[in-house]
Amino acid sequence: MRAFQAELSKLFSLPGIWLAVLIGAVAPAGISALDSIAQKEDIVAGISTRLPEAGFIGLVLGVQGVIILGVLAVSSEYLTESSESGAGHQITTSLTAVPSRIHVLLAKAGAVAVISILQCIFAILTTVSVTHLMLGEYTPSFEGSRLLGTVCYWVFTALLAFAFTVLTKNALIPLAVLLINSSLVSFSVLLSKITKLAYYLPDRAGAEMFMVMGDRIHTPFTGGLVMFGWVAVLFIIAAIVFLRRDVAA
Amino acid sequence: MLLYTWNHNRKEVLWLLTIHNLVKRRGNREILSGISFIARPGRVTGFLGPNGAGKSSTLRILLGLDRATSGSALIHGKAFAELPNPLTTVGAALDGSGAHPMRTGRAHLRWLARAAGLPRSRVEEVLEIAGLTNAAGRRVGSYSLGMGRRLAMAAALLGDPEILILDEPVNGLDPEGIRWIRTLLRERAASGNTVLLSSHLMGELAETVDDVVVIHHGKVVADGTLAEVTGNHSTLESAFFALTSERGGDVS
Structure with a gap:
């Protein structure tokens, strides 16, 4: 519990984390508002094909906030101080304060998960409110199960980013790959044009927890299960590497 | 020999x-x-x-x-x-400050104190011992090498090991x-x-x-x-x- 509190304290004293929290909390409502404005005419005319997505489109993109959170939580430990400052790393301090590496890892993952959940709940509240404000009586219903799916999607994504960064120790690759994948070009969507296996990639399968897709092959539950499988496997690999790796390596 | x-x-x-x-x-x-x-x-x-x-x-x-x-x-x-509870047994200072450059010196010691279950007042004590009280609110990235080393020493002394x-x-x-x-x-x-x-x-x-x-x-x-x-x-x-x-x- 102390280790968990220490990890929360670490996260909230980093400016980068506040940026991540802000993006996750504000962006979904903003994007949903823009999308609602663009779609409103079609929705009112009853010809919109994307009505079920209203609001959720912002929540899909808002996941970027928790990606940054998951990545920074780990990469901040490995950030090297400038050579003029002695080229130290925070990870040495972290591991001499809590010597059980598995405790450090679980405490950190727990802190990331808890912040992601709170961030997602806040994003849902603002997004639903904004969508209501924009679409008024035309607002589709936000089912509880889909909203729960959204929360799971955010937490799983944060943990994937977290585990990925444990392996790379560096923010650059995971941030680039995950942010591009979740915003500009979704590799899983591209791959799904080629092979059915792409439907089992974590972001694609996980999105089926709350997005209504034309070409879906999972139920929301199995989609979530597939994504959770990815999280579990990647986390176990990350844990093994983290437990065995020399800090100096 | x-x-x-x-x-x-x-x-x-x-x-x-x-x-x-x-x-x-x-x-x-x-x-x-x-x-x-x-x-x-x-x-x-x-x-x-x-x-x-x-x-x-x-x-x-x-x-x-x-x-x-x-x-x-x-x-x-x-x-x-x-x-x-290693911080109360062993105090260690390795390379540099051992802190994230974007965090303040005080915030660095505070999360350490939490990890070891030590009171916040102990953070102020070691800042005083290390002569960093006036710099405690600044980001570690702005510290000189010597101040970074003092912060590392403050962290090592935190649990009075x-x-x-x-x-x-x-x-x-x-x-x-x-x-x-x-x-x-x-x-x-x-x-x-x-x-x-x-x-x-x-x-x-x-x-x-x-x-x-x-x-x-x-x-x-x-x-x-x-x-x-x-x-x-x-x-x-x-x-x-x-x-x-x-x-x-x-x-x-």
Whole structure:
């Protein structure tokens, strides 16, 4: 519990984390508002094909906030101080304060998960409110199960980013790959044009927890299960590497 | 030959640091080739060697940060990872400040205090001891090397531990800082604590240490009290150069 509190304290004293929290909390409502404005005419005319997505489109993109959170939580430990400052790393301090590496890892993952959940709940509240404000009586219903799916999607994504960064120790690759994948070009969507296996990639399968897709092959539950499988496997690999790796390596 | 053979005995002694036959290989390179020595309570033990001799590797293994290929490095008879609340037993300062540059010095010490279950008031105490009270609200990235080292020392002292393990603690400090470290370490040892510090700066060390372990190319080449290691040489520094030059083995 102390280790968990220490990890929360670490996260909230980093400016980068506040940026991540802000993006996750504000962006979904903003994007949903823009999308609602663009779609409103079609929705009112009853010809919109994307009505079920209203609001959720912002929540899909808002996941970027928790990606940054998951990545920074780990990469901040490995950030090297400038050579003029002695080229130290925070990870040495972290591991001499809590010597059980598995405790450090679980405490950190727990802190990331808890912040992601709170961030997602806040994003849902603002997004639903904004969508209501924009679409008024035309607002589709936000089912509880889909909203729960959204929360799971955010937490799983944060943990994937977290585990990925444990392996790379560096923010650059995971941030680039995950942010591009979740915003500009979704590799899983591209791959799904080629092979059915792409439907089992974590972001694609996980999105089926709350997005209504034309070409879906999972139920929301199995989609979530597939994504959770990815999280579990990647986390176990990350844990093994983290437990065995020399800090100096 | 100044090299002592040390009979390993497995008796657990309070606050003793025991390094026994430590070997570390990374790839094909052997960084440590059977290092053995002890650091005793009530004494400051200087761990000397040129850059790349294996000092930091030894300290990292002792702190559970790196794994030994073979051999043991025990604190109080236990591996570091088995210590229940390590900050109150071992204070460590390795490279730089050990803090994230975007965090303030105070925030760094606060999360550490939380990890160890120490009160926030202790953070202010160690900031005071380290002379950082006025800089505590600034980001660590804006600190000078010396201030970063003071922050690392503050972190090491946070849990008021019986053992201090310090890697090059005087590196980057101004004369006042060096004097501060020296006085601090002498006081810690005088009150019965164990202090192990590494350095490649002999002059700074001679006035601080009681015992000296000299390491060169991953091997211990001398181990004894300051007087024993200095031997017939005029200073510790000249003894050190004699020991670590290529003909080091000839020195008697």
